[in-house]
Structure formats: structure tokens, C-alpha cells
Amino acid sequence: MDPTTHFPSDTSGTLDEALERLHSFGPERGGWLSNHAPMAVEALVRHGAAPGVHRWLDHYRDKLEDMPDPAAEVTPENWQGALGDPRRIADWAVYFERETAGRPWREVLAEWWPRLLPGIAAGATHPVIRVGHGVRTLLGAPETPPRVTELAHALGYWAARHQPLPPLSSLAPAADAATALDAVPRVPDRSGGIRDRLDQLTAFPRWPGPAVTGPDSARDRLEELVRAATHRYAVYGYGEPVMLVHAATAPNAVLRTLPALPRELWAPSLGAAWAASAAVTAAYSPPRPAEHAAATGRPSPEDVFARAAAHGDDHTIKFTDTALDVGDPTALAAAIRSVAMNPPAL
Incomplete structure (x- = not known):
């Protein structure tokens, strides 16, 4: 059960293309239901089904909603007050985009993992699942900008829905x-x-x-x-x-x-x-x-x-x-x- 092995090389760039398609959308729809597309496309590419990914996304498109409007900036000083506030989904995404742009993603993950872990049930466990798919991609393939951004959005979703x-x-x-x-x-x-x-x-x-x-x-x-x-x-x-x-x-x-x-x-x-x-x-x-x-x-x-x-x-x-x-x-x-x-x- 080693997550870094047997990852087929995505020479087509399909995964990065799919993630870039998805990052303008929010992690939820209908106020609570999760956007599963980033996780599903990662699994499809991993198991050799990359040629069908864009067709799959075309079918999934009706289940996607735009990223919500920002509410107020999340900062290293005020993050505790924003933890578990789903109105701050966009703010958290921006926060982690900034964090992962400024330092290695492993460092950001190690800092935030123990903070987020008590809220693992957040969003019916979908945020931690999305983080797991994102980390697996980064461990098993090049650290491209869309893949780092995907981890940032996954962490942001978990922070916004944090639920002990x-x-x-x-x-x-x-x-x-x-x-x-x-x-x-x-x-x-x-x-x-x-x-x-x-x-x-x-x-x-x-x-x-x-x-x-x-x-x-x-x-x-x-x-x-x-x-x-x-x-x-x-x-x-x-x-x-x-x-x-x-x-x-x-x-x-x-x-x-x-x-x-x-x-x-x-x-x-x-x-x-x-x-x-x-x-x-x-x-x-x-x-x-x-x-x-x-x-x-x-x-x-x-x-x-x-x-x-x-x-x-x-x-x-x-x-x-x-x-x-x-x-x-x-x-x-x-x-x-x-x-x-x-x-x-x-």
C-alpha cells in the first residue's frame, strides 16, 4: 500500500489540465455537497484512464459551482477565528495558495496537519480525502503549479469545514x-x-x-x-x-x-x-x-x-x-x- 509506486507517467499533461479547469470552482455545491472532481480525476489518471478525463469532466460540469466570493482575509494572526467557518472557503483557499507559494508544500502540510486533524470529520471527511489525493500526486509525480494549488485548495476546504x-x-x-x-x-x-x-x-x-x-x-x-x-x-x-x-x-x-x-x-x-x-x-x-x-x-x-x-x-x-x-x-x-x-x- 505504498502511495508513491505504480503511478503511470502522465505525459499528456491531462491531470494538470483537469486541475486547472477545476480551480476556478468551489469545493462544494448546494451549500454542502462536495465537489469530487479533483479526487476522481487524480484516480482516473493514476490508473491509466487519462484519455477519458476531459469527457468525464464534461459530464460532471453541472455539479460544479463557482468559487464563493471572498469574505475577509485569513492571516497568520486571525486564522483561529476563521477555522470551521464555511463562509471563508475562498479566503482559506487564497491563504493556502499564498502559503504554498512562499515555502515548500511539505512544510505547510506539517504545520497545518496537526491543527486540522481534530476536525477530520469535516465535510463528511471529503476534505481530508481530497488532501490525500493531492499529497499522493505530489509524492509520485513532478511538483507542478496546478498540483501544488490543488493541495492548497484541499487544505483550505478542510480549514473552512473543520468540525471536531x-x-x-x-x-x-x-x-x-x-x-x-x-x-x-x-x-x-x-x-x-x-x-x-x-x-x-x-x-x-x-x-x-x-x-x-x-x-x-x-x-x-x-x-x-x-x-x-x-x-x-x-x-x-x-x-x-x-x-x-x-x-x-x-x-x-x-x-x-x-x-x-x-x-x-x-x-x-x-x-x-x-x-x-x-x-x-x-x-x-x-x-x-x-x-x-x-x-x-x-x-x-x-x-x-x-x-x-x-x-x-x-x-x-x-x-x-x-x-x-x-x-x-x-x-x-x-x-x-x-x-x-x-x-x-x-
Whole structure:
């Protein structure tokens, strides 16, 4: 699950072109729904589907809204008052554009990651997912201006939507990530959206506990969490096929970011990733797994991603991208399930 390997060379410049197309638009539409296009196009290019990216964007265009008007400048002196204020989305984007223009992006990321991490549930976890895609691109390819700007906009989105979870107590410890996800209590009232559901959280199982002895073991447990959440989608995803992908894609975004962070931030990153995955599970997981027919044959990762790309749904593309990071047959089966359960977009 190394985010810097197997990245096909985008000699066409398609990714930079797509990002430049997107950076005049805001990170949301309709006041809350996220713009998934920057994340989806990064995954499409990464997995060799660059020739279809502009066609995909043409279909997605109706879901894009212009960047909101600026409200008031964010500065190193006043940023705390602007944190978590969605009216400041444009101001935060400008702030991080300025920061990443003035110093290395890794330095900016290392400064802001611990500030933003407590609000990992922001925007239904989409901001941290967008950061993960942006960092992966910068780690695995040339640091072009559109790619640095993409990270700036992703960080700005996270800062504007920053949303800490309510105070949580600990339940009984779990032996592994899969057991921990199974033990997450479901929120009692599911009549509202994700913000209403997250407000009902009270406690999570204690995981991973004393097994984390340093940065490397934190990374190993994070890989375990991504694998468990991806596998779980195969049998629980039917409950909320769109929203439950984030139980896997949010922690995977954190995993992708680790190589760009100081090692002392890896353990707290695991804790936040667990909280994000558990929160999505609590908010949307159905009470029982579903039976489903196993996939016929042994489709290759390339074939599985080709199905997702042809399907065209942004969540399906991103979840399949994460499933390919996990790479085992159960993960690929979960990706195929996402293609079957989510409505096609192309």
C-alpha cells in the first residue's frame, strides 16, 4: 500500500489540465455537497484512464459551482477565528495558495496537519480525502503549479469545514480493526444528515491500544484499518452505498499522507483516522451484513478499475482506487460491489 509506486507517467499533461479547469470552482455545491472532481480525476489518471478525463469532466460540469466570493482575509494572526467557518472557503483557499507559494508544500502540510486533524470529520471527511489525493500526486509525480494549488485548495476546504467530533468515551478494547468496526454502536436517530448523526456519537471501541509502539506500527495499524473497512463494504455497503465508502477512503487518505509528514505525527494520524472511519460506520452502517453472490472469475485490478471508470460515479471511482491499494481478492470484490450498488454516472 505504498502511495508513491505504480503511478503511470502522465505525459499528456491531462491531470494538470483537469486541475486547472477545476480551480476556478468551489469545493462544494448546494451549500454542502462536495465537489469530487479533483479526487476522481487524480484516480482516473493514476490508473491509466487519462484519455477519458476531459469527457468525464464534461459530464460532471453541472455539479460544479463557482468559487464563493471572498469574505475577509485569513492571516497568520486571525486564522483561529476563521477555522470551521464555511463562509471563508475562498479566503482559506487564497491563504493556502499564498502559503504554498512562499515555502515548500511539505512544510505547510506539517504545520497545518496537526491543527486540522481534530476536525477530520469535516465535510463528511471529503476534505481530508481530497488532501490525500493531492499529497499522493505530489509524492509520485513532478511538483507542478496546478498540483501544488490543488493541495492548497484541499487544505483550505478542510480549514473552512473543520468540525471536531463530540467528546467520546471508550468502550471495551477490540483485538483488531475488523472487530473494532463491528463493535461501533450505531447512532439511534438516522433521520437527519451526517452532521446530525455525528452529534449523536458518544463512544467508540478502544483500538488499537498498546499495539502502537511507534511510527511504523502506527502505519501498520492504519493499513489494517483501511483493509478492514474496505472488506466490510462488501457486505455492509448496501446500507448506504455512497456514504459508507468514506469509512475506507478517509483512513486511506491519511495513510497516503504519512510519507509526507514528520514521523512523530504518524501515531496521532492513526487515532484521527480511526475516529473518522468509526464515525462514518456509526452514522451509516446497517445492523447486519448482506449475503451476496461472489464475483465470477478472478478479475484483474486493471479490469476492476476499468469497470469503475466506465461506470463513472465519483464515489465508485474513489472507492475502487482505495480497493486497488488494498489489492486482495476481497477488496476487489468490494469494489465490484460498489459498481453494482451505486448509480452510474456515464
